Amino acid sequence: MTQQPRIPGSPGNTGDSGPQMEEPTTPAGPLPPAPDQSGPATVSPTGQETGTPQEKMAQGGEFLTTAHGARLKDSDHSLRAGPRGPALLQDHHFREKISHFDHERIPERVVHARGAGAHGVFRGYGTASRISRAGVFAQDKETEVFVRFSTVVGSRGSTDLARDTRGFATKFYTDEGTWDLVGNNIPVFFIQDAIKFPDVVHAVKPHPDREIPQAQSAHDTFWDFVSLHTEAQHHTMWNMADRGIPRSYRMMEGFGIHTFRLIAEDGSTVLVKFHWKPKLGVHSVTWEEAQLISGADPDFHRRDLADAIEAGAFPEWELGVQVFEDTEDQMFAGIDLLDPTKIVPEELVPVEPVGLMTLTKNTSNYFAETEQVAFNPNNLVPGIDVTNDPLLQGRLFSYLDTQITRLGGPNWNQLPINRPHADVNDMLRDGMHQTAVHAGVAPYRPNSLDGGNPFETPDGDRPFIDHPAPVAASVKERALPATFDDHFSQARLFFHSLSEVEKEHTAQAYTFELGKCYEQAVRERQLRALANIDPALCQAVADGLGMPAPKPSLDVPEVTPSPALSQVGRTWPLDGRQVGILVGPKVSTGEVAAAVAAVDRAGMVPLVVAPSGGEAATRLLGKDLMAQRTYLTARSIEFDAVLVASDTPPAPDAANGLDSKVGVPAGAGTVDPRVELLLGEVWRQAKAIGAFGAGEEVLRAAGYLDGAGVVSGSGGDDAVQQLLTLMPAHRVWERFPTTGRLAA
Numbered sequence: 020m021t022q023q024p025r026i027p028g029s030p031g032n033t034g035d036s037g038p039q040m041e042e043p044t045t046p047a048g049p050l051p052p053a054p055d056q057s058g059p060a061t062v063s064p065t066g067q068e069t070g071t072p073q074e075k076m077a078q079g080g081e082f083l084t085t086a087h088g089a090r091l092k093d094s095d096h097s098l099r100a101g102p103r104g105p106a107l108l109q110d111h112h113f114r115e116k117i118s119h120f121d122h123e124r125i126p127e128r129v130v131h132a133r134g135a136g137a138h139g140v141f142r143g144y145g146t147a148s149r150i151s152r153a154g155v156f157a158q159d160k161e162t163e164v165f166v167r168f169s170t171v172v173g174s175r176g177s178t179d180l181a182r183d184t185r186g187f188a189t190k191f192y193t194d195e196g197t198w199d200l201v202g203n204n205i206p207v208f209f210i211q212d213a214i215k216f217p218d219v220v221h222a223v224k225p226h227p228d229r230e231i232p233q234a235q236s237a238h239d240t241f242w243d244f245v246s247l248h249t250e251a252q253h254h255t256m257w258n259m260a261d262r263g264i265p266r267s268y269r270m271m272e273g274f275g276i277h278t279f280r281l282i283a284e285d286g287s288t289v290l291v292k293f294h295w296k297p298k299l300g301v302h303s304v305t306w307e308e309a310q311l312i313s314g315a316d317p318d319f320h321r322r323d324l325a326d327a328i329e330a331g332a333f334p335e336w337e338l339g340v341q342v343f344e345d346t347e348d349q350m351f352a353g354i355d356l357l358d359p360t361k362i363v364p365e366e367l368v369p370v371e372p373v374g375l376m377t378l379t380k381n382t383s384n385y386f387a388e389t390e391q392v393a394f395n396p397n398n399l400v401p402g403i404d405v406t407n408d409p410l411l412q413g414r415l416f417s418y419l420d421t422q423i424t425r426l427g428g429p430n431w432n433q434l435p436i437n438r439p440h441a442d443v444n445d446m447l448r449d450g451m452h453q454t455a456v457h458a459g460v461a462p463y464r465p466n467s468l469d470g471g472n473p474f475e476t477p478d479g480d481r482p483f484i485d486h487p488a489p490v491a492a493s494v495k496e497r498a499l500p501a502t503f504d505d506h507f508s509q510a511r512l513f514f515h516s517l518s519e520v521e522k523e524h525t526a527q528a529y530t531f532e533l534g535k536c537y538e539q540a541v542r543e544r545q546l547r548a549l550a551n552i553d554p555a556l557c558q559a560v561a562d563g564l565g566m567p568a569p570k571p572s573l574d575v576p577e578v579t580p581s582p583a584l585s586q587v588g589r590t591w592p593l594d595g596r597q598v599g600i601l602v603g604p605k606v607s608t609g610e611v612a613a614a615v616a617a618v619d620r621a622g623m624v625p626l627v628v629a630p631s632g633g634e635a636a637t638r639l640l641g642k643d644l645m646a647q648r649t650y651l652t653a654r655s656i657e658f659d660a661v662l663v664a665s666d667t668p669p670a671p672d673a674a675n676g677l678d679s680k681v682g683v684p685a686g687a688g689t690v691d692p693r694v695e696l697l698l699g700e701v702w703r704q705a706k707a708i709g710a711f712g713a714g715e716e717v718l719r720a721a722g723y724l725d726g727a728g729v730v731s732g733s734g735g736d737d738a739v740q741q742l743l744t745l746m747p748a749h750r751v752w753e754r755f756p757t758t759g760r761l762a763a
């Protein structure tokens with residue numbers, strides 16, 4: 020029996036009992052491996068395939084066996100000296116099973132431990148072919164990709180919605196070798212020189228004595244570091260802004276951060292910065308939502324990505340480049356292109372699209388794919404090269420090195436997910452976990468014994484070329500150029516590019532984080548840094564902390580805002596957004612069906628929320644409609660808008676809501692307290708709210724009917740059409756309170 024794919028919002032999600040699966044009784048053959056899961060190349064140096072498809076499968080045969088293939092009769096009882104006797108050492112199956120289990124874990128990544136991955140395809144537009152010889156950019160060329168999104172700070176089991184930077188790492192399995200673009204969702208980094216990386220990571224990780232707090236930057240050591248190393252202020256500002264709490268991996272930008280060098284067919288070069296632009300726009304959750312999510316659904320981003328792909332709402336990003344002349348000084352408009360704490364505003368140099376990435380397939384084994392995938396900025400292909408960015412230079416060492424511990428040896432490239440899709444003939448031999456059976460006797464060159472194989476690639480056959488970039492005559496020293504010295508003006512540029520609401524959120528985030536610090540000296544030092552970025556922001560945060568605001572110690576520069584940095588003011592597609600439709604006893608099923616159909620037509624996911632599930636929901640809604648959530652299992656965080664489709668009287672029956680009536684005086688209110696809670700959260704999260712029919716009474720009774728971003732329709736379809744006028748802006752921005760103090 021094959022398991023039905025689970026559609027987001029299907030009955031299995033209500034927490035009510037879903038369809039019973041029968042236990043299969045007939046052994047079925049193994050599934051064939053997916054192309055990217057087939058075993059590592061077992062190609063001999065002379066190009067002979069040495070592995071049969073059967074040998075390359077991870078699992079084969081119908082019956083349970085030991086690891087050496089002996090068929091087993093019983094895997095549920097250990098071998099013992101009688102039913103009440105001690106276990107016997109000779110039980111090889113028990114020892115093998117337990118021992119393998121004992122070694123199932125590998126070290127988690129030192130940073131970016133928590134992640135989610137998906138497969139997809141990248142299609143070149145051909146627009147970059149004039150500046151790079153890399154085949155991946157050729158017009159309509161399709162290249163398989165694997166993407167891993169991640170948080171940076173938390174452990175593997177931590178929450179998705181921590182305030183943090185997100186990793187955005189893409190492996191392009193190109194015909195010319197694997198290209199890894201290992202980026203983040205924030206275009207700048209904390210430090211300018213890789214040698215400080217262990218320091219910043221030690222500072223942001225939990226305190227070493229008690230290992231608290233998990234997955235958070237709101238603690239003394241982090242703010243101690245960033246206030247002492249003021250180059251971190253720009254990146255920190257992005258973290259404190261809404262970018263630090265994305266709505267979805269599907270709604271994040273990605274950035275290569277460093278400046279890279281592209282090499283064209285004729286050998287000419289340009290400098291570029293890579294940008295991933297999500298088709299769905301850049302969106303965030305509110306801080307309250309982030310905190311709710313961390314408790315109610317810590318897998319929120321992981322689930323959102325997998326559900327969207329499973330439902331066929333394939334996430335898409337356009338890859339773009341900002342192109343700069345490869346000049347000797349590598350500067351643009353006073354910005355040092357080698358300084359990874361600086362951006363070049365898009366208004367000065369537009370992002371030119373070069374291809375489209377579509378994620379089309381979820382992983383089938385988290386460990387084999389998302390955990391074992393190993394990214395490496397050294398993985399470059401002909402036509403893409405590095406620059407001397409001192410952060411990038413250090414990464415070129417770190418990623419190769421880290422996999423040796425994490426994946427247990429030097430052969431991690433042979434793991435199916437890391438295996439290049441181009442031919443490999445590398446003369447690397449042996450080592451831990453070697454799985455290739457190399458033929459031949461001469462893994463060296465030149466040789467005469469293996470027919471001279473492998474040969475070096477002549478120019479015409481597209482070898483990787485180390486671009487002969489000139490190296491300025493200099494002295495050996497531990498120093499960065501003076502052009503890296505300005506740590507504040509771009510943080511100010513970012514802050515001044517935000518809308519007033521986004522600025523308020525940023526001020527609140529600083530206040531929250533510094534409020535969690537115990538050391539007064541750390542808070543004072545960070546306020547001094549804020550004074551040099553923006554005195555009004557410094558004042559707002561100081562007020563929140565109940566501390567005096569220091570004066571700037573440097574001239575606060577004039578900046579020209581970059582509107583592209585704000586998330587407010589544009590409209591975006593709604594694919595895969597979720598709309599909760601609340602129903603109650605007096606529901607009109609025809610109108611609910613119309614609302615469901617309208618949400619579906621808009622490319623969104625309707626989730627009907629009924630007082631309870633199971634047969635009671637069927638009695639209420641009839642056979643053609645299904646309740647995906649109940650008042651008890653629904654929570655505001657999973658809805659992008661809510662439509663109240665009927666009355667929702669106070670919970671009649673304690674068994675349904677358990678403590679839902681606690682604190683509600685008898686006879687008070689006419690709305691179910693669980694619905695009131697839901698509406699209150701959705702209101703504060705500034706999401707669109709709609710109603711029709713008796714639903715309007717619910718909104719009136721709860722006090723929301725005349726509020727901003729609340730609409731009512733004549734029926735189900737009309738109410739959804741009204742919601743559709745609000746949702747493309749992502750939030751009802753005017754609902755957020757502002758103080759006026761950061762308006763300028």
Ligand code: HDE
Binds near residue numbers: 131134208276392422
């Ligand atoms: Fe990383 N980084 N990093 N990093 N990084 C790792 O590699 C490192 C930096 C980024 O999903 C590690 O395999 C150093 C910038 C992502 O598997 C490690 C420096 C950017 C991922 C490492 C940096 C990144 C990592 C940990 C300072 C954005 C997750 C496990 C020079 C451009 C990839 C691993 C995945 C992972 C080192 C700075 C992005 C230890 C030394 C800047 C997305 O090698």
